[in-house]
Amino acid sequence: MARFKRHILICENIRDEAHPRGSCGRCGAEEIRQKFKAELRSRKLTTVYRASKSGCLDACEYGPVVVVYPDDVWYGGITADDVTEIINSHIIGGNPVERLVIRDERFHQDFE
Ligand code: FES
Numbered sequence: 885m886a887r888f889k890r891h892i893l894i895c896e897n898i899r900d901e902a903h904p905r906g907s908c909g910r911c912g913a914e915e916i917r918q919k920f921k922a923e924l925r926s927r928k929l930t931t932v933y934r935a936s937k938s939g940c941l942d943a944c945e946y947g948p949v950v951v952v953y954p955d956d957v958w959y960g961g962i963t964a965d966d967v968t969e970i971i972n973s974h975i976i977g978g979n980p981v982e983r984l985v986i987r988d989e990r991f992h993q994d995f996e
Pocket residue numbers: 895896897898906907908909939940941942943944945947949
């Protein structure tokens with residue numbers, strides 16, 4: 885049995901401002917994580933779903949980046965305004981928010 889039904893990782897990595905890869909942590913990632921946590925808490929869902937701060941997820945060009953496991957769904961360029969939709973549709977409903985999913989084959993590999 886799994887510890888959580890879904891685990892939401894929010895990259896909050898911060899690099900030097902001049903770094904060419906950028907930083908999710910400089911693009912509103914903390915606000916995104918806080919909103920995930922606040923919404924899950926207000927709905928009393930924190931024992932089922934978990935939102936956690938992450939270091940770099942190696943998807944920097946799509947930041948701010950959020951990945952949801954075990955679904956392995958990668959979201960890019962999201963804002964705090966997208967959090968409620970992701971929770972309702974994906975985290976609770978099981979249907980990823982397609983318009984926010986990163987469209988890059990490197991994030992849809994089959995390792996089997
Ligand atoms: S800095 Fe966020 S994925 Fe690399």
